[in-house]
Amino acid sequence: MQQSRLLFCFLFVVGALTTVHADEVEQQIAKIKQVQKEGQGNQAASQAVQQLSQADAGALIPILKGFENANPLALNWLCGAFESVAAKSIQQKNLPKDKLEKFILDQSNNPRARRLAYETLIKVDPDASDRLIPGMINDPSVTLRRDAVQRLIDQAKELEEADKKSEAKQIYQQALTGATDADQVKAIVKPLRELGEKIDLQKHFGFLSDWMIVGPFDNSGKKGYDTVYPPEQQIDFSAGLEGKEGKVKWKSVNTEDDYGIFDIAKSISPYKGAVMYCAADFYSPGEQQLEIRLGTPNAWKIWVNGKLLFARNEYHRGMIMDQYSVPVTFQPGKNVILLKLCQNEQTENWAQRYQFQLRIARPSGTGVLSEKPEATTQLSK
């Protein structure tokens, strides 16, 4: 009896010393969220994450909650802590499955935290996938929504193969409402068009298709990238400007490409050592934090309402949709987007493309349309 009491006391003391209490968990999370660029806060975060990793399963939901408002670096520190605790909980068979599921279903939680919770849950409960994913077709989490879309694509394909075209069409249409990744959209649109459906992909993705364009200006020796030409100082569509090959004027162009690609080399001229400026406007109903998503194999700079947002001095390293995502805050009403696109003088076959595609999207990838679809034509008036 005496021995049992001693053992109990010993276990209690050891337990008290090793358990990370709830308030301590919050303190460690707060320390981790202090990390900044250049490794600032790394040492404190490292200590905090090591302590947090010793916590029991009760810390899992608080860690996931900690993802809210965490910067991308802090979020990864929290991932590390979560996975250490989760691995231990899975081993000890005390993963809080119900709490994780509730957390996943709550769309107000951080999308990446929800994904992490989901991937952890299905390790011990693979059926959760069938239970949770089908309801996520319009989920704010890009990855959960993608899984839901994929299920519908697979389902529609099966129906199509069984010659149930009408049902397949309905399912494809439903899938399209949630699809934002180019591969899934292609997999949906091709059969839908074959089934007689008309789809405006530019509208679906939020591509800008109407532009004002001027150039070429000189980019010999790639010097034009840093040269400030008149459109960077003032956008005046009526002005004649001194270009590389004489006087140039702004002109209106348009693309009908499904993916909003405007090909300068094909539609205007295969300029080499050139700079072109492209302008479009975007009407926003209020202040919105969105993303400009650009694809181009050329060097570029982008301004919104006269403010330089980002610049990239890279040529011919490929082009894909959403190659660059630039966060932007649009003001209510008209916003003017100015894109500077530079072509170098490389002569290789693979270095001749001079083109771009640009869309406006939410961080989740869903396209956002200008409040006035005819927006860019406003510029020329």
Add this chain to the structure above:
Amino acid sequence: MKYETFKLLLPFVALGLCCGADWPQFRGPLTNNVATTDTPPTQVDQESIAWTADLEGRGASGPIIVGDKVFLTNTTGFRQDQLHVLCFDAKTGKQLWDRQFWATGRTQCHNKMCVATPTPASDGKRVFATFSSNDVVCLDLDGNLLWLRGLSHDYPNASNSLGMASSPIVVGETLIVPVENDDDSFTTGLDVKTGIARWRIKRPRVANWTSPAILKPAQGDETLVLLQSSEGVDAIYPETGETAWQYEQGAGRIPSTTVGDNTLYIPSNGLTALAPGSSSEPPKVLWQEQRLSPSTASPLVYQKKVFTVNRAGVLSCANPKDGELIWRLRLKGPFSATPIAAGNHLYLVNEKGLLQVVQIGEEEGKQTGEVDLKETILATPAIADNALFLRSDQHLWKVSSK
């Protein structure tokens, strides 16, 4: 060496012979593609596959081995933005843990490569994993996070639309991470304990997929790190990033410099043999040979011979003293993985997953075995535990004696 000293060292020698050495980074302990004590099988066939572990997602990084653990990176997700560091039991192939993080930099890549292309590195206590997104993750050997950095998060124009592939190396207390590209191009030396930069140096603004090599001087001098770029090779001090000397005749941006017997073999003007310089003396070109121009795979120096593999899959063996060709052997290519060497044999795995073993002879090379793993393999294999470790997107294999 005195007999008494030899007696003291004997247990360690025995331990090395029996358990082999770690393969702690891309191209092995000395970044020269050579295993020092291990001898994988020279006769290989399907029966030589000791175990196969399943993998998910994408990964072209090589495995590394520390003690009885194999570490590997891969990515999952449509955008390859979920970055994983995995650990397997080297004896059984059982997965011991998997830790994942989100990419904080761009994850766009050429289709052939992927975000998990850089091979991780270890100092024996920690694992350092880097990715094309320029995220750097440091874990202990049990998978506990020690620190992390997001170098493209810190420097948003440090990226390459075709993907970043250079692997980091550890020298002493410094992790050397190349982030060389067309725009914000640099290499940084991070403190292995904290991830905080000891130094960051500007590098040529041209996309670069080569990896650093270690130059251990013959006697006395400090260990140097060789950074290769389109402009040539810079030998730098790992603790400060300061330049010791430079070779400025240009070099390739895919195959990397190899060191053998205190001579550099640089993919430059075909292949260039270079005697190292010093702070007071420039390096000296010993010879240059166009016929030894390597393709994607890096050159290799082993058993007093220099080897390269060309675009057509021809293995060339040359005299390292003068670059004179000794023999050639046509293999089944093409190769992305660098050849590795142990026990007088070369191990070459082509892009289709065919592992070919070549015995090195004085007058010819002779193929002694092959095993078809039937999956795309771009990653350079590792040697440890008297075995080879190879990976594709889908699998990790251990190939050892029956």
